[in-house]
Amino acid sequence: MQSVLDYLKQNETRFIRELCDYLRFPSVSAQSKHKDDLAACADWLVKRCREIGLETKLCPTEGNPIVVAKTPRHRSANRPHFLVYGHYDVQPAEPFELWNSPPFEPRIDKGRVYARGAVDNKGQHLAHLNAVEAFLKTGTDLPCDLTFVIEGEEEVGSTSLGGFLKKNVKDLRCDGVVISDNGLPSLDLPALTYALRGIVAVEVVLHGPSRDLHSGIFGGAVDNPAMALCRLLAQLRDDKGRVAIPGFYDDVVPLSAYERKQLARLPHRDREMCKFLGVPKLFGERNYTTTERRSARPTIEINGLTGGYQGEGSKTIIPAWARAKLTFRLVPNQKPDKIRAAVRRHLQRLCPPTVRMEIESGHGGEPYLVSPEGAQAQAAMRALKRSFGRDPILIREGGSIPIVNEFKRYLGADTLLLGLALPDDNPHSPNEKFDLACYTTGMRMGACLWPELSKA
Amino acid sequence: MQSVLDYLKQNETRFIRELCDYLRFPSVSAQSKHKDDLAACADWLVKRCREIGLETKLCPTEGNPIVVAKTPRHRSANRPHFLVYGHYDVQPAEPFELWNSPPFEPRIDKGRVYARGAVDNKGQHLAHLNAVEAFLKTGTDLPCDLTFVIEGEEEVGSTSLGGFLKKNVKDLRCDGVVISDNGLPSLDLPALTYALRGIVAVEVVLHGPSRDLHSGIFGGAVDNPAMALCRLLAQLRDDKGRVAIPGFYDDVVPLSAYERKQLARLPHRDREMCKFLGVPKLFGERNYTTTERRSARPTIEINGLTGGYQGEGSKTIIPAWARAKLTFRLVPNQKPDKIRAAVRRHLQRLCPPTVRMEIESGHGGEPYLVSPEGAQAQAAMRALKRSFGRDPILIREGGSIPIVNEFKRYLGADTLLLGLALPDDNPHSPNEKFDLACYTTGMRMGACLWPELSKA
Numbered sequence: 056m057q058s059v060l061d062y063l064k065q066n067e068t069r070f071i072r073e074l075c076d077y078l079r080f081p082s083v084s085a086q087s088k089h090k091d092d093l094a095a096c097a098d099w100l101v102k103r104c105r106e107i108g109l110e111t112k113l114c115p116t117e118g119n120p121i122v123v124a125k126t127p128r129h130r131s132a133n134r135p136h137f138l139v140y141g142h143y144d145v146q147p148a149e150p151f152e153l154w155n156s157p158p159f160e161p162r163i164d165k166g167r168v169y170a171r172g173a174v175d176n177k178g179q180h181l182a183h184l185n186a187v188e189a190f191l192k193t194g195t196d197l198p199c200d201l202t203f204v205i206e207g208e209e210e211v212g213s214t215s216l217g218g219f220l221k222k223n224v225k226d227l228r229c230d231g232v233v234i235s236d237n238g239l240p241s242l243d244l245p246a247l248t249y250a251l252r253g254i255v256a257v258e259v260v261l262h263g264p265s266r267d268l269h270s271g272i273f274g275g276a277v278d279n280p281a282m283a284l285c286r287l288l289a290q291l292r293d294d295k296g297r298v299a300i301p302g303f304y305d306d307v308v309p310l311s312a313y314e315r316k317q318l319a320r321l322p323h324r325d326r327e328m329c330k331f332l333g334v335p336k337l338f339g340e341r342n343y344t345t346t347e348r349r350s351a352r353p354t355i356e357i358n359g360l361t362g363g364y365q366g367e368g369s370k371t372i373i374p375a376w377a378r379a380k381l382t383f384r385l386v387p388n389q390k391p392d393k394i395r396a397a398v399r400r401h402l403q404r405l406c407p408p409t410v411r412m413e414i415e416s417g418h419g420g421e422p423y424l425v426s427p428e429g430a431q432a433q434a435a436m437r438a439l440k441r442s443f444g445r446d447p448i449l450i451r452e453g454g455s456i457p458i459v460n461e462f463k464r465y466l467g468a469d470t471l472l473l474g475l476a477l478p479d480d481n482p483h484s485p486n487e488k489f490d491l492a493c494y495t496t497g498m499r500m501g502a503c504l505w506p507e508l509s510k511a
Numbered sequence: 512m513q514s515v516l517d518y519l520k521q522n523e524t525r526f527i528r529e530l531c532d533y534l535r536f537p538s539v540s541a542q543s544k545h546k547d548d549l550a551a552c553a554d555w556l557v558k559r560c561r562e563i564g565l566e567t568k569l570c571p572t573e574g575n576p577i578v579v580a581k582t583p584r585h586r587s588a589n590r591p592h593f594l595v596y597g598h599y600d601v602q603p604a605e606p607f608e609l610w611n612s613p614p615f616e617p618r619i620d621k622g623r624v625y626a627r628g629a630v631d632n633k634g635q636h637l638a639h640l641n642a643v644e645a646f647l648k649t650g651t652d653l654p655c656d657l658t659f660v661i662e663g664e665e666e667v668g669s670t671s672l673g674g675f676l677k678k679n680v681k682d683l684r685c686d687g688v689v690i691s692d693n694g695l696p697s698l699d700l701p702a703l704t705y706a707l708r709g710i711v712a713v714e715v716v717l718h719g720p721s722r723d724l725h726s727g728i729f730g731g732a733v734d735n736p737a738m739a740l741c742r743l744l745a746q747l748r749d750d751k752g753r754v755a756i757p758g759f760y761d762d763v764v765p766l767s768a769y770e771r772k773q774l775a776r777l778p779h780r781d782r783e784m785c786k787f788l789g790v791p792k793l794f795g796e797r798n799y800t801t802t803e804r805r806s807a808r809p810t811i812e813i814n815g816l817t818g819g820y821q822g823e824g825s826k827t828i829i830p831a832w833a834r835a836k837l838t839f840r841l842v843p844n845q846k847p848d849k850i851r852a853a854v855r856r857h858l859q860r861l862c863p864p865t866v867r868m869e870i871e872s873g874h875g876g877e878p879y880l881v882s883p884e885g886a887q888a889q890a891a892m893r894a895l896k897r898s899f900g901r902d903p904i905l906i907r908e909g910g911s912i913p914i915v916n917e918f919k920r921y922l923g924a925d926t927l928l929l930g931l932a933l934p935d936d937n938p939h940s941p942n943e944k945f946d947l948a949c950y951t952t953g954m955r956m957g958a959c960l961w962p963e964l965s966k967a
Binding site: 084085086087146147149150153211212238252254256258263264265266267268269270271272273274275276277278279281282284285286288289290292294296328332333334335336337338339340345348349350352354355356357358359360361362363364365366367368369370371372373374377379380382384407408409410411417418452453454455478481482483484485486 | 694
């Protein structure tokens with residue numbers, strides 16, 4: 056084992072250079088203009104996996120291809136088999152002007168690499184790949200078989216992954232899934248995440264007149280779709296952040312006293328978070344701590360709002376339409392389809408007769424909850440302790456990794472969530488970064504994990 | 512007089528060609544990138560005025576220059592002096608994709624010219640210029656002195672005009688102002704407009720976190736500025752279009768029974784307007800007709816709404832900020848400054864402590880009202896009858912021509928509003944057009960106007 060850790064140390068510089076190479080691809084899955092960049096990024100990844108010594112295939116889908124890379128000479132009957140998941144696609148980088156350096160030209164500063172996708176998720180799964188390289192190149196016995204499944208549609212709802220798992224159940228059936236696509240409170244506080252929020256995305260468009268109208272000539276005669284939209288959206292949430300859609304909270308499993316106690320272990324100060332986020336005041340439901348609200352309570356967010364004239368100066372119109380992109384974060388046991396139907400029903404009920412409403416369903420993902428007391432979770436906790444040199448904690452996370460539920464559904468496997476993102480990494484935001492210390496510690500964690508997990 | 516009318520007829524083709532030349536300038540005053548286009552457009556106009564035989568000056572301002580063109584040999588002591596106002600700047604043409612042909616490449620189809628600025632206002636003041644050309648070129652005596660004042664900042668609040676009038680009071684003092692920058696119900700129903708709405712523009716920005724945040728990681732902990740904005744704006748208007756700002760209606764002069772009767776003469780059918788505008792249903796305050804609501808009642812409109820991710824697909828963020836462009840249409844005797852203060856006060860009262868609000872004051876213009884029974888109005892009615900061959904009607908208009916109040920304030924002159932825009936001309940909208948019949952009849956109206964007005 057020491058030779059694996061030594062190898063990781065010795066090759067650190069190259070691993071960092073390779074991460075930068077990987078980050079140069081603008082693999083933005085939400086924007087069709089980046090289709091070729093996604094393909095090029097996947098090709099780079101295939102090449103990298105083959106260099107490591109993995110048996111690698113690029114599997115086409117109806118969307119972006121999935122990279123599947125296996126440790127050689129699988130003997131699945133005799134040894135445990137684990138799957139490592141990651142995604143090579145990234146969020147859009149807009150607004151570009153808020154980046155301190157171009158999002159697809161990785162910049163290293165004070166031990167951090169800045170680029171879109173650095174932490175979400177290229178850096179995190181590359182750490183796992185590097186760990187496996189160390190086993191293979193040093194000739195150290197890996198006590199298990201591993202399959203890496205790295206997709207290119209995570210940021211647009213992993214549309215192709217479910218079908219892919221279903222079609223390849225025989226090949227992919229495994230004893231557990233490992234994902235590092237989430238966070239830890241700090242390098243001193245490694246964490247196993249035992250619950251995730253789910254998500255439902257909905258887009259609402261209100262159509263008014265067939266074209267923008269002069270607000271002097273027609274103002275007073277027709278409804279304003281932007282105002283109608285504001286009035287509609289305003290009714291979806293109260294002034295404390297509680298979602299005002301009938302039935303929305305019906306299936307929410309209340310937090311147990313034990314969970315609330317565990318979550319309270321996570322260091323947090325409202326005042327520091329205010330300062331870090333630049334908000335005048337935190338916000339949210341009464342009777343829940345900030346940690347609870349952001350990880351264990353459902354929410355509604357307006358992700359985007361568009362209507363009328365957006366340019367410089369003034370344009371005196373009644374806009375023809377207005378649009379909102381909405382997402383709801385869900386908690387166990389809320390069901391995306393049920394929530395989507397409730398949202399749709401409520402919007403339809405609220406929509407005034409003076410505009411025409413169009414509702415587009417976006418992606419959805421179920422919330423996730425697994426007991427942290429199982430044998431694999433305990434094995435992961437040991438690996439965390441060894442690699443970080445610190446006692447790990449148990450947390451819930453507010454983000455969504457919808458495919459965790461697909462692994463359960465199709466492969467019957469639970470997922471160990473071993474995130475390497477620090478709280479200030481800005482995933483989905485300008486100036487996304489990844490700490491190189493998280494990258495290198497993450498490689499060690501990957502190395503320590505397989506022996507522990509294989510014993511579990 | 513017949514020779515004037517004959518001249519107009521004989522030169523129609525050239526006048527149409529010249530209109531098209533004028534429309535090719537993308538003189539969009541709201542967008543700083545068009546600064547040079549505005550200058551080129553003003554130069555073209557100066558040249559045109561000189562060809563007509565007018566003594567023409569290009570007067571620089573802090574903004575776009577003003578074109579001043581006078582009939583030769585002014586003898587102001589002996590003869591009446593009238594001012595004709597127009598503007599060579601135009602609204603932004605966005606959204607370009609909704610135009611059937613490029614907005615700055617005039618297209619003539621079925622007796623209409625399609626282009627941004629065709630009706631608002633290039634075509635309308637060019638008709639007046641052509642009428643004067645006919646007097647000058649045929650050697651027909653003009654019974655009055657005329658000064659054309661054609662500015663380039665009307666669509667951004669005529670910032671420079673007031674100061675210009677003030678500085679040139681001696682030169683511009685006149686017996687009346689004529690403006691064709693508004694509408695008539697149809698070619699069969701020429702109209703004198705006796706009232707206009709005013710306007711106040713306000714921009715509201717709500718700032719939340721210092722950058723867009725991952726909605727999974729932070730959702731539940733901080734307020735969403737887009738949602739906060741929607742909730743704020745929703746409280747500015749009720750579901751029937753009544754503005755819900757304290758004091759907003761305090762100064763509104765109620766419509767008299769006589770006025771309501773006059774307004775009812777204007778042909779209007781709700782069902783036809785629905786169809787023309789493409790809305791499922793008309794909208795507005797109870798107890799007012801559609802004509803009253805759109806011309807004689809104040810309104811609030813959201814002209815533009817922006818926040819978060821606007822692109823393709825989904826981006827799961829809490830946006831850093833959200834913005835709304837608002838305008839209020841005012842009626843006599845609402846005061847823009849007083850309304851602006853009331854809006855600001857109300858917004859500040861409503862703004863939650865979880866976001867930071869920024870309010871930017873935009874342009875403003877007072878409403879206008881003049882008695883239709885004066886001598887000049889009666890003279891204009893006679894000119895309308897002669898040129899259109901139809902009995903004119905009296906109307907109020909919902910649009911704003913703020914400078915009408917500046918002519919009153921600085922020059923002490925009332926304004927005759929003799930609009931040539933048809934209801935389907937789409938000013939401020941894609942596919943703006945001007946009927947060539949309005950253009951040619953407008954020239955005749957211009958010709959008939961000066962003898963009548965000079966007698967009044």
